[in-house]
Amino acid sequence: MPSKPLAGRLPEPPSPIADDGDETRFCGTCAFSSACIAAGYDKPELAELQCLVEHVGPFRAGEHIFRTGDPFRAIFAVRAGTVKTRMVDKEGREQVLGFYLPGEVIGLNAIYPEHFPCDAVALDTAYFCRFSFPAMSALASRIPAVQQHLFRMLSKELGTASLLAGDHSADERVAAFLMDLAGRYAVRGFSATRFHLSMSRGDIANYLRLAAETVSRVLSRFRSQQLIEIEGRELELLNPKKLREIGQALLPE
Amino acid sequence: MPSKPLAGRLPEPPSPIADDGDETRFCGTCAFSSACIAAGYDKPELAELQCLVEHVGPFRAGEHIFRTGDPFRAIFAVRAGTVKTRMVDKEGREQVLGFYLPGEVIGLNAIYPEHFPCDAVALDTAYFCRFSFPAMSALASRIPAVQQHLFRMLSKELGTASLLAGDHSADERVAAFLMDLAGRYAVRGFSATRFHLSMSRGDIANYLRLAAETVSRVLSRFRSQQLIEIEGRELELLNPKKLREIGQALLPE
């Protein structure tokens, strides 16, 4: 069954929203929060972090945050909403690289080429913190915790990228995908067993290198096996243990 | 036909060897050379770079440079020889993550987890420069070029990792693999049309998420189509243009 309306698709983001923060208290759920805490909220460097960050948005579903080929000047932390990144080859085939939830960071893969190698597209109404990268790396030079944080984020993304590459069955991929999302929501303090899928079946399938029909079939089977409850894009994990087991080959630890 | 002997498998590495360098002139083909040059060879910082680097090796074919779970203390630049990195899941299935040629760097994916998430195994006799990572990041704080170089390497590896993930035919994968190797040899100043494959068909297949038999078949077909000449592990690219065309979806640019 198709999705039910959420809230009439209004300005306010339907998915979990990260703490907005104010001048002195920086977004609590942001990917940089740990770096900030390590640096110490009272340190003068924090003032600089405030300087190099800029709140942008809202972007509506389908709008681009950046496009392939745009010169790389900044990275973006998702403040609210969901984003997919994708490459489009010259035959027009789309390739979804990843989905990003509140608190996560996009644009890191543009450092090397110095131009964005992919598009970033909002899946629902989304807000961001924009970090000037030159300013950021200058700051990283002076605050080891910031530098380390950047290294860690890059290295982490490297780890997840290589997991997807393995040859795994459709069941493994879908189960791992659901558990991965659940874990990421949990880290940010949201429910790990009930959440909304902001992306279409087609996007999920593309990301997992499957056909949309296959994703649909697997989800239907998982439902009939009492592993999940799903109605449109509203999802509940009924048996996370079993799901983790199925997807274990694709999951960390 | 299987491989022909190269040089009797003796201490000296059979594959291209990077410039060994001495106290003041650091390995010319090393991945860090550009950072060094940017910093200036005469700068006192270079002395520190000399301090934090340590030449290790030789490792013989099959020996581990590091193992899954080892605490992360250093990254390694390949000085000579070839390395594969791989993960082994708990069912014992191997997953090849990448091959590394002289001048390239392994271990970056360990920064985040702080333990190596994979094994690194020498494919032939191999030598390395070992860079203490704490020292390296301390240096990165003081020399922007070093920091930027680390960022770039991480970001670059991120880009290549996501290419493999796409769903592509066996022909595309194999062609792209060969052209990628050719390009990487060319960058380091080696022949881009004739080179030795240090890895087995099985490793290639595993890396490309194919069966060894499929790789073998594709190579045979490429040979019958006059695209390559191959005997055992000695390879010559007869029609790089066509190969690039076949593999374009997986290749940069």
Added chain:
DNA sequence: AGGATGCCTTGATCCGGGTCAATTCGCACG
């Protein structure tokens, strides 16, 4: 309201590449 559109689901069919198997070759080793 009526029609168009996009997303999702489900069924039927097909094919690329995996799996199994046999053979050959080269090399290490007793």
Added chain:
DNA sequence: CGTGCGAATTGACCCGGATCAAGGCATCCT
């Protein structure tokens, strides 16, 4: 100098998931 073992090649067969097709059900437009 066999002998055994691993890597590579080639053939025969099969299966998971892609593709094609049809139908349902929302939302959006006019």
